[in-house]
Amino acid sequence: MQRTARICLDGVPVGRLEEVEAGSEFRYDPDWAANEDALPISLTMPVRMEPYRSRGLHPFFENLLPEGWLLELSTLALKIPKDDAFGLLLATCRDCPGAVEVLPIEGAG
Numbered sequence: 001m002q003r004t005a006r007i008c009l010d011g012v013p014v015g016r017l018e019e020v021e022a023g024s025e026f027r028y029d030p031d032w033a034a035n036e037d038a039l040p041i042s043l044t045m046p047v048r049m050e051p052y053r054s055r056g057l058h059p060f061f062e063n064l065l066p067e068g069w070l071l072e073l074s075t076l077a078l079k080i081p082k083d084d085a086f087g088l089l090l091a092t093c094r095d096c097p098g099a100v101e102v103l104p105i106e107g108a109g
Contacts, residue, residue: 006102007102008100011101014041015027016105017102026054028049032047033047042060045060057085057089065093
């Protein structure tokens with residue numbers, strides 16, 4: 001089953017991250033991308049209409065994931081395999097440090 005998340009910046013929806021067969025795809029919302037004052041979620045992902053496609057997670061999203069002992073605790077507590085980066089992102093990044101939020105979209109796909 002394909003998983004999807006709404007990506008917000010300071011509480012404002014700015015895009016959508018989808019799990020696809022080859023990895024993941026992030027796309028800015030058209031309304032956000034059309035706004036000349038729109039901020040990117042990362043300097044490595046400037047605002048544009050074309051999607052960002054990656055094998056696995058884009059490095060920006062991977063860097064939001066817990067590491068070390070926190071990864072161990074998270075995977076045990078959430079019963080998510082360490083190699084399920086997309087699942088970990090959905091489970092742990094609703095309230096991650098910084099301005100970016102990853103909110104699972106239930107039933108999307």
